[in-house]
Amino acid sequence: MIWDALGLQLGYNATLVTLGAAMLGMGAGATGTYLYLGKRALVSDAISHATLPGVVLGFIAMVVMGGEGRFLPGLMLGAALSAGLGLLAVTWLTARTRLHEDAAIGAVLSVFFGFGVVLLTVVQVMDTGRQAGLETFLLGATAGMLRNEALTIALGGAVILLLVRLLHRPMILVAFDPEYAVGQGMRLRAVDLAMMGLALGITVTGLKVVGLVLIVALLIIPPVAARFWSERAEIVVIIAGLIGGAAGYFGAALSATAPDLPTGPLIVLSAFVLFVLSLLLAPGRGVLAAALRHMRFQRRVHLRQGLLALASGQPVYEPLTLRLLRRAGFLRPDGVATDAGHAMAARARLDERRWQTLRSDPQFEAAAARYDGLTPLEEVLTADQIAALDRGLGLAGLR
Amino acid sequence: MSLELVGRTQAPDTDSPLAIHGLTVSYGEKPAVFSVDVVFLPAQMTAIVGPNGAGKSTLLKAALGIIRPLSGQVSSYGRPLGEMRARIAYVPQRASVDWDFPARVLDVVMMGLYRDVGLLRRIKGHHRARAMACLERVGMEGFAHRQIGQLSGGQQQRVFLARALAQEADLYLLDEPFAGVDAATEKAIIGVLHGLRAEGKTVIAVHHDLATVTDYFDRVFLINTTAIAEGPVADVFTPDYLQAAYGGRLALAQMGGAAAG
Structure with missing residues (x-):
């Protein structure tokens, strides 16, 4: 039916x-x-x-x-x-x-x-x-x-x-x-x-x-649900229209099978289901996507901090950091850094030192604004710019 | 000396991009702006300066019809202001809107083209190009497709300025354009404003930082509910007039660049 x-x-x-x-x-x-x-x-x-x-x-x-x-x-x-x-x-x-x-x-x-x-x-x-x-x-x-x-x-x-x-x-x-x-x-x-x-x-x-x-x-409910899916007002209007239309359609169809139930609540409940789906599943503003993004970000932070600690020979205590380092093959089960770990740690430290030089140099003001402790400098500057930066660091011979 | 006589500038209203006469605005029973007469000069940068709650922003909003005044006439280029909207661009305080609104930077700048595109006219490539050129002028072209919620305060302010530029107006009215922005933004904005002046445009800005008045502006309008004085910075931005506007609320150190009187 x-x-x-x-x-x-x-x-x-x-x-x-x-x-x-x-x-x-x-x-x-x-x-x-x-x-x-x-x-x-x-x-x-x-x-x-x-x-x-x-x-x-x-x-x-x-x-x-x-x-x-x-x-x-x-x-x-x-x-x-x-x-x-x-x-x-x-x-x-x-x-x-x-x-x-x-x-x-x-x-x-x-x-x-x-x-x-x-x-x-x-x-x-x-x-x-x-x-x-x-x-x-x-x-x-x-x-x-x-x-x-x-x-x-x-x-x-x-x-x-x-x-x-x-x-x-x-x-x-x-x-x-x-x-x-x-x-x-x-x-x-x-x-x-x-x-x-x-x-x-x-x-x-x-x-x-x-x-x-x-x-x-x-x-x-439709616009609130639609807001999860888009960052542009004209798109939000269209999605809200579609969600509202779907709610009306489902609600009225359900109501046709159960004439004793009032139609309004069936339509609103249909809208609510679409709202919950949007809240959970929408990329960007959805709850699951946000949680996933947060988790990924947290892991990147831990890995980076762990590598920087390895580079300066400091002990790592945080369980999550240790687990991530081991899983990436940078740390042996007994807690000693592997060759790959040493290499990555050195790279992280070089990257960090370059960043710090860049941030103290007014001519790189725009690039410095993108510092977040995670982004590799190669994504922000060209190889030539990095070479220039290295000359300032006295690292020119290192590469 | 008589403060009033030195401060008042007499200019013919017909040339003035913004001439205000007898303007009184009141929230409830206490006037925020009382019987203000001021005639702004064309092709100049004028700062509206006064203590907190002196009615600086209220004056601008009432002149534009955003707040309804109790009394007063406002004219622009010799005509009632309502007929001259196409020549006037307004930059509100950035805190006056919700930045979580679903819009990209380019969408906000395109709002400045509303008078051109109207209700239904198609947005064409040259409209977008014009909006992009305005973003470039404020150094934000790399952000055109960002969601506005991701911008810093200074970037928000620059986007608002770009939207006003898109109107290609002759008179620019700005409400605290430097409030809470970073040094780079302040430099970018003042560069754009000086550029506008060089093109013969008029800039009037509510300004709160006394230290920069002398560097940035040509003229000053001092207000504290009533008009205190209007004139070239050197004549009006003096300890005597500032005392008259601020009363005891101004520490001498704050006067910064004020000419010694």
Whole structure:
């Protein structure tokens, strides 16, 4: 069943929903990158929680006007309006009072969400409300989703991806260096508003699939995971989009096999798995790669220190150093240096003496900056330069 | 002698790359900059000097519109500053950004080309060449593809300067460009700034090291919330004016190169 779902073999509707969720995830991952890099990620949490009153009021309004209360675009419009109000409240509190943004976020998030829950309870007492299933907007549900709804979600994700492409440069500039961006004539408020508008768009689009409680995770986890893989913002955006898309795809497919489980948590857990894989396995910033690099570096330091000790006839006590020297064949089991060991030790000492001369000579200032106690001088200077250095050392005849 | 009369320079605003009138900036109820009038001269290197908390950086940021002032007019080459952005390059304090940001050195310098490439225009070879030339000018061409998190403080500062150079502006505003950098960087930066002056560009820098003012700059603007004096180094960088700007906070030894008064 799961393989059928992942292979999009569960029928036209389920396939459409899965692809819609993937599109939404791509939009969320890409959008979230700018929030994360600009250290504004939690604003989207306020936005998403502020959608609840709008969803319920939208439902009531549509029922009162004699329409179908569950009409998705109508609910999305309501959600967008109340989330916009919440966003304005956060912005206003931060700009006009002494509250910091985190406090403003906390205040707005809890008040709007609380109000929304009260409204939701009221509506569920009503007859029409009980069957509306509005509570699925909290955690998302794909079971019984209509074809049009799935298409709306996919379209929303696609539009947001296009807007992200359009606004990439100003958003990156503002995220990295807002002061400089203003100096370039960029309008900070406008760029900020656009960025938050995209987050709002994702939230509203994702209400039905991910739910408002967890949408923030789909905005934040993909960029955080993507950051492990790249040192370039535009690549991070793309990888975050892919990770978000994959999370949406897997989550929705899993949800199709288990209709009782809410979809939002399944999507977020899929994103989390991808995050853990990134954290562990990414080259460069990944945990395993970092540990491996540290271990290699430590061994190089020990070997070098051991060779320098041998060269000056000092005893070596550290077990790791001894083990490394023996394994390299520089030391006999009884602790006496081998011929190879003597030769390597002499080379290390010569290298070190050259380095020390170089570091005291102002004309080699640039090269001296690369001294780390490990890099052989041959990697930094040409043979001619080393010969010149040796003349200064009185070593010219040695080679 | 009257400090005000000697210190104030009267220049026509139309030529000035940066003319500030009646500028007041306040965080809360206490003004950081109060009613400052100053007209900077073109093709000169001017140091903005004053004690800690005197509003030096605030003045620059307010002039550029980064902080909203309570009052005041700022003009550039006779026009409102907002219309002259293409001719102005700003170098913020390097501590103002997060250097763990995912960007390479070249990416940061390319940010200086934003006005040229806009939202969607393709980045072409000549853009990259221009950015590389700017890196070369600050001696960082070997670092173009390094991640910015790997740079030392001095290297970060040079990258920021290269980004400003990429704008090919006429006025360069720098906020503490020598703060916390190594001697080699300081030499490289001052070399670039003197080069800009030789091309007829204007350089205005917030500067904190009194010992080097005389060597580096042509003119000094002394500020301590209010404007104290502006003029050639020899006229303004004197014990009397420094006393007026710093009050009792300045030990005589710190004045370094200040002309004996």
